[in-house]
Amino acid sequence: MTTTEYTVTGMTCGHCEMSVREEVSEVDGVTEVAVSHETGRLTVTSEGPLDDAAVLAAVDEAGYTASRA
Structure with missing residues (x-):
């Protein structure tokens, strides 16, 4: 993982x-995906290497903007 x-x-908001x-x-x-509007963090769990572009x-x-932390 x-x-x-x-x-x-x-x-x-939620x-x-x-x-x-x-x-x-x-x-x-x-x-698995965990996201918090309060911290602005997105945590993604994947089976193997993740396609950042996807x-x-x-x-x-x-409707939002993200970057790798």
């Missing part, structure tokens, strides 16, 4: 967290 941390900007969680959960290989695109699709 691999855990990768990201910083997400623009989230302000609904924001849910939107990011739903989009990132659909990325191939992702097994995670960043998923966060963008949810």
